[in-house]
Amino acid sequence: MGKCIVVANQKGGVGKTTTVINVSHYIAMQGYKVLMVDIDPQGNLGSGIGIELSQSRKGTYEALINQEDPNDVIIPTKYDNLFILPANLQLAGAQVELLNLEDKEKRLKKFLDETKDYFDFIFIDTPPSLGILTINGLAAADTVLIPLQAEFFALEGLIQLLKTIKAVQKSLNTSLKIEGLLLTMYDIRTKLSRDVAEEVKKFFKDKVYNTFIPRNVRLSEAPSYGKSIFDYDPTCPGAIAYQKVSEEILDDAKRT
Amino acid sequence: MGKCIVVANQKGGVGKTTTVINVSHYIAMQGYKVLMVDIDPQGNLGSGIGIELSQSRKGTYEALINQEDPNDVIIPTKYDNLFILPANLQLAGAQVELLNLEDKEKRLKKFLDETKDYFDFIFIDTPPSLGILTINGLAAADTVLIPLQAEFFALEGLIQLLKTIKAVQKSLNTSLKIEGLLLTMYDIRTKLSRDVAEEVKKFFKDKVYNTFIPRNVRLSEAPSYGKSIFDYDPTCPGAIAYQKVSEEILDDAKRT
Ligand SMILES: Nc1ncnc2c1ncn2[C@@H]1O[C@H](COP(=O)(O)OP(=O)(O)OP(=O)(O)O)[C@@H](O)[C@H]1O
Numbered sequence A, B: 001m002g003k004c005i006v007v008a009n010q011k012g013g014v015g016k017t018t019t020v021i022n023v024s025h026y027i028a029m030q031g032y033k034v035l036m037v038d039i040d041p042q043g044n045l046g047s048g049i050g051i052e053l054s055q056s057r058k059g060t061y062e063a064l065i066n067q068e069d070p071n072d073v074i075i076p077t078k079y080d081n082l083f084i085l086p087a088n089l090q091l092a093g094a095q096v097e098l099l100n101l102e103d104k105e106k107r108l109k110k111f112l113d114e115t116k117d118y119f120d121f122i123f124i125d126t127p128p129s130l131g132i133l134t135i136n137g138l139a140a141a142d143t144v145l146i147p148l149q150a151e152f153f154a155l156e157g158l159i160q161l162l163k164t165i166k167a168v169q170k171s172l173n174t175s176l177k178i179e180g181l182l183l184t185m186y187d188i189r190t191k192l193s194r195d196v197a198e199e200v201k202k203f204f205k206d207k208v209y210n211t212f213i214p215r216n217v218r219l220s221e222a223p224s225y226g227k228s229i230f231d232y233d234p235t236c237p238g239a240i241a242y243q244k245v246s247e248e249i250l251d252d253a254k255r256t
């Protein structure tokens, strides 16, 4: 299949990394070869599954700046079928260095195109910004999955994100589509969550996943043990929800 | 007093904006003249008190790039004594434009120095990154207040933030001090919150505020009405906590 999905939202802390870790692992557990790409200098994607942010290990920086051989930078994780292109400390510098390169928005696409015969799915985790790193993610992907925290500031940021996606569709990636909008950190006790959900569904009816990810402390505990939720607590509400979303994503991938 | 406090943490969604709005308003309610500075292109600071992110209004972009007269960009808010230098849509472009300017890290400092006779307190809200905008905030401030979500990823990011603060202290702002670490979104039901709090207190004993901000949905509802928590629900746990923290900040300011 070789489907590449970028998980993006410039609002901070909406569950991008948590979504990439858990959806990727679930899909890997079904037997698919999955690559997770960390294009966020914070390096939470790796540390969330026990791979420390490092200065000495090659990673996304080398992939972008040196166009490194994928075999020299992609590493396996502790989970079968699940691989990662980890961030490293140098990646923070890439944001400036990239601006001087000719094909600056397409460096990640160039790198990932060499891996698409091997991986069934590629998930790209992005930083909370609409800068050159996120643009590389949007330019490289087939679709963009938007995690949306069911709160006011996150809803506000959606407009800016959609403008950016449109701009990328026009000039860098005409085939980029929206994979879906995923409501995250949904608090079933609050009216605010419901109001935000209704607002989003008004504009994006069939694009919003039926499943929403509830606020569930197990999801924030799991990374402190370097585990996905399916390893840490496979029966908790967060795991059930991420399983359902992953199955929706698999169904969508099979249909296209 | 003219004390300038930058609120910074490159981890997304840890409560930077929520802290600036509520601490600023509380201090303004005590009769002090307070300026809030939005150096985050997302513009949540303004929108959280009902000032829409605009393309036509002058704001932080003009202050940084054109060194605009403060009288032409700072605006009053609906609350007495509380003023704002709002972000605008152009600010996203500033991140690149600034890199070409000579004194690129000190543009905000230059602008704010002209206002320090008028304001008793200046609070700077920063984006979730350690880029040139946040650096401007760190270079302009007397102290840095670090909101710290009581969860794993946020704790990880602290190390990188402290390195950046050290670097700024060395080369750009030798008098920069840490105002304090504020635990936010603390969930009193979870062991995770307690574990993170203990970890932080081990390293920063006297720097961690006694008050922590509990997870309280009223704090996330207030901005959707364009209100501070003291306007929206002054007796809820979130308001009580922000009141106590603001009083700690006032005490610290009086002692120095
Ligand atoms: N459904 C959930 N319930 C409870 N906690 C969650 C949930 N999803 C994520 N978290 C926690 O919330 C915090 C923010 O999530 P996460 O880091 O995945 O967001 P992000 O969008 O990747 O943030 P950033 O913008 O900084 O990259 C983390 O501490 C995470 O463990």
Ligand SMILES: Nc1ncnc2c1ncn2[C@@H]1O[C@H](COP(=O)(O)OP(=O)(O)OP(=O)(O)O)[C@@H](O)[C@H]1O
Binding pocket: A010, A011, A012, A013, A128, A151, A152, A153, A154, B011, B012, B013, B014, B015, B016, B017, B018, B019, B040, B044, B126, B127, B128, B184, B185, B186, B213, B214, B215, B216, B217, B218, B219, B220, B221, B223, B238
């Ligand atoms: N103590 C709290 N309890 C409940 N919700 C909160 C609390 N503090 C902040 N929030 C909500 O959590 C979300 C993130 O908070 P906020 O936007 O202030 O963080 P931030 O650090 O400024 O994020 P960013 O990195 O994107 O600028 C917002 O929707 C906000 O309304």
Ligand SMILES: [Mg+2]
Binding pocket: A016, A017, A018, A040, A044, A126
């Ligand atoms: Mg993340």
Ligand SMILES: [Mg+2]
Binding pocket: B016, B017, B018, B040, B044, B125, B126
């Ligand atoms: Mg903010």
